[in-house]
Amino acid sequence: DAGVTQSPTHLIKTRGQHVTLRCSPISGHKSVSWYQQVLGQGPQFIFQYYEKEERGRGNFPDRFSARQFPNYSSELNVNALLLGDSALYLCASSGSMPLTTNEKLFFGSGTQLSVL
Amino acid sequence: AQTVTQSQPEMSVQEAETVTLSCTYDTSESNYYLFWYKQPPSRQMILVIRQEAYKQQNATENRFSVNFQKAAKSFSLKISDSQLGDTAMYFCAFLGLQGAQKLVFGQGTRLTINP
Numbered sequence: 001d002a003g004v005t006q007s008p009t010h011l012i013k014t015r016g017q018h019v020t021l022r023c024s025p026i027s028g029h030k031s032v033s034w035y036q037q038v039l040g041q042g043p044q045f046i047f048q049y050y051e052k053e054e055r056g057r058g059n060f061p062d063r064f065s066a067r068q069f070p071n072y073s074s075e076l077n078v079n080a081l082l083l084g085d086s087a088l089y090l091c092a093s094s095g096s097m098p099l100t101t102n103e104k105l106f107f108g109s110g111t112q113l114s115v116l
Numbered sequence: 117a118q119t120v121t122q123s124q125p126e127m128s129v130q131e132a133e134t135v136t137l138s139c140t141y142d143t144s145e146s147n148y149y150l151f152w153y154k155q156p157p158s159r160q161m162i163l164v165i166r167q168e169a170y171k172q173q174n175a176t177e178n179r180f181s182v183n184f185q186k187a188a189k190s191f192s193l194k195i196s197d198s199q200l201g202d203t204a205m206y207f208c209a210f211l212g213l214q215g216a217q218k219l220v221f222g223q224g225t226r227l228t229i230n231p
Binding site for chain 1: 120149160161163168207209211215219220222
């Protein structure tokens with residue numbers, strides 16, 4: 001079975017532009033979460049979607065938005081890019097909410113976004 | 117709000133030695149999960165081990181084990197017989213079971229295994 005897949009793997013944008021990152025969860029998983037990892041730091045929670053509804057939002061500005069589609073894939077959108085948005089964006093999926101005993105959160109390989 | 121603190125930014129040991137990474141956390145919740153994730157240079161986040169707060173027994177996975185002290189809010193990772201492939205960033209993470217499924221990560225410990 002395929003793991004969590006994210007696209008693209010790398011992206012270069014300039015300040016003020018808009019970007020869309022995509023995530024496909026593991027087959028059967030209904031929860032998708034997004035994290036931002038700035039170099040040298042731990043990941044920070046951005047959003048969680050479960051059954052196509054937003055279930056949580058981290059401390060990020062309104063320039064960040066996301067959605068989940070009927071097939072449970074997800075998009076993260078960032079408008080008016082700033083230099084500080086340069087980071088690795090990670091997607092994680094799981095089957096249930098809350099996480100059950102012995103269930104795992106699986107991460108994708110991430111999208112490296114560079115804002116120039 | 118929950119916080120996770122890893123007080124060791126970097127550690128270095130010789131191959132085959134045992135190393136312990138520290139992690140403390142703060143929460144008012146009584147039931148939660150704790151994780152250690154490994155992030156090699158590829159930056160893929162790999163689950164090393166997990167612990168449910170309601171379980172008194174410490175989790176073990178082959179060469180990896182934890183020392184979970186719930187009252188002290190401490191969750192350390194012990195790596196036995198360390199291998200060169202263990203070289204990576206290690207993140208401690210907390211997952212509460214109330215509200216959003218939100219992992220709270222520490223700042224990480226860069227572990228280097230020397231030959």
